[in-house]
Amino acid sequence: MAHLDHIGIAIDDADAVKRRFRDLLGLAAYKQDAVQAQRVRTHFLDAGSAKLELLEALGDDSPVQRFLDRQGEGLHHIAFEVEDLPATMERLREAGVELLSDTPQDGADDKRIVFVHPKQTHGVLVEFCAPTTPDWSARTVPRHDGHLAVFERGARDRPSLLVLHGAAGTTQHDAAPLIRRLESSFHVVGVDLSGHGTSALPGDAPLSLDLFAEDVRTVLNALDLPSAHVVGFSLGGGAALRLAQLHPGRVDRLAVFQTNAHWTYDHARRMQARLDLDGLADRAPRRAARLRARHDAPDRLVPALQTFVTTLPDASDTLVQTLPDLVVPTLVAGLDRDPLFELASTRALHDALPNARLAVLPGDTHSLSRAPVGRLASLLANHFLEA
Known part of the structure; x- marks a missing residue:
């Protein structure tokens, strides 16, 4: 439309x-x-x-x-x-x-x-x-045995806002439409999480929410930002929640979109199927080709993500138990017909947080680039700029 x-x-x-x-x-x-x-x-x-x-x-x-x-x-x-x-x-x-x-x-x-x-x-x-996919130049931040790719947009004198993509996503291919909508009001920082895009995949540690949260803290330190607003999509939302739990003073306000904190084994199986490169090559070859083209090491990243997903049903128990201690103002947003996480998951996350607002948008795809970005950006701007 x-x-x-x-x-x-x-x-x-x-x-x-x-x-x-x-x-x-x-x-x-x-x-x-x-x-x-x-x-x-x-x-x-x-x-x-x-x-x-x-x-x-x-x-x-x-x-x-x-x-x-x-x-x-x-x-x-x-x-x-x-x-x-x-x-x-x-x-x-x-x-x-x-x-x-x-x-x-x-x-x-x-x-x-x-x-x-x-x-x-x-x-x-x-x-x-x-x-189109923007031709943005990345700033490199040392991390692991390589670096993280970081994209800055908007004036530095505006409130800083970190944007975190989902599993197997990148800033340029997934978060860019949202960043374009927000760069007039914020100093926006898009972070390619470990192993994603051109960011290094650690060779000595499995992927985890703690590792992704540390990615974000590393970027904050590298950019000399004592704190910032943070918004995360799906996996990026989980990383944002974990950052706020581990380092509450670094997060001013928080927003998560299509993020599930109450993982079941059925959720894990569905996510693993989305990350099956061989299966994708048969049923969605264009999507499989995009996945391979957007990451420096897709044949290492995708299996690492599949292993990470299997840990989430058990890891989410710890995450959920500590959510009531997270007092940072949080916007929890989801789609009414998310094909991966039912709306009940969004409501459960909202209900577990003591200082949260809930927003439900129309949509039926688990994709940040294809989400109702205009409506989402307006909600985010109102949330982050609220006095």
């Missing part, structure tokens, strides 16, 4: 326009991108339900400059984000809608874009866009 992503405004003087919007709305630009293919520099302001994209021409050959010469400053386009841009383009062509390019083009904000001819939309230039 398409949703309004941003409103594009063509401008002559970026500094003057940014000052005016700061005066009008109290909004400051939080990022800028140069898109050389479009000869434009974009400045983004977060207006809550959608972004404002200020478009500054990079030369006389810029389409934005031609727009300014013809019409002056003002509304340039409105943009709607879709999940599958090629499928959207095919649907539009079948409906007789004229597009301004035959293939998706590179756009700002790590997006691929296509424009509809304005004669098709009553004079309004309409853009459709879809997020």
Whole structure:
């Protein structure tokens, strides 16, 4: 389903326009991108339900400059984000809608874009866009016999927020859509946990929640952060809970999403099936190929995760017994139709925490990148910025 992503405004003087919007709305630009293919520099302001994209021409050959010469400053386009841009383009062509390019083009904000001819939309230039895997540079933090990959987004003078992916996930491929939504309000730090992405897999210790919690503490120390907000998805939520238990002074506020603390052996079997590379190669070869491509050592990581999962039914007993001692303000969020963990698991975690709020979102997939990210980001911002 398409949703309004941003409103594009063509401008002559970026500094003057940014000052005016700061005066009008109290909004400051939080990022800028140069898109050389479009000869434009974009400045983004977060207006809550959608972004404002200020478009500054990079030369006389810029389409934005031609727009300014013809019409002056003002509304340039409105943009709607879709999940599958090629499928959207095919649907539009079948409906007789004229597009301004035959293939998706590179756009700002790590997006691929296509424009509809304005004669098709009553004079309004309409853009459709879809997020891509961002080309973010990782900072390396020493850990084990190698390093952890860490991704920083947003201004350092804003509240720090650590984002933790799930089992067999990575920051760039799984957490990036959520990070994009939060980087205007926070100094966001995405952590690739041990063995995930390019982060080192320890050779002398099995995977455990304690080990992942220590990953996060190591990153906090390396970035000179006395404490931070932390949000974790699934396994990342378990690591966040364990960090808050072991080092309560390092966590300001906590949020967990689609996280199960009350593991049964049936949960473990289901998770192991999701991590079966040979089985995935038969029933979901594209997913298996993605798993192999996203990690430096998938043939070591996946068996290590499968072994780790078998320990969770017993380990969760200890975790659950100590949850009532966890007083950090916590948002517990889940999906109403999570195919891996039933809603009762989310409610049980909420009920076990003495200072928790519960949020249930619509959805039927256990995937952070495919979750209702807009709604989740709004909940998280309200939770973490609450006075």
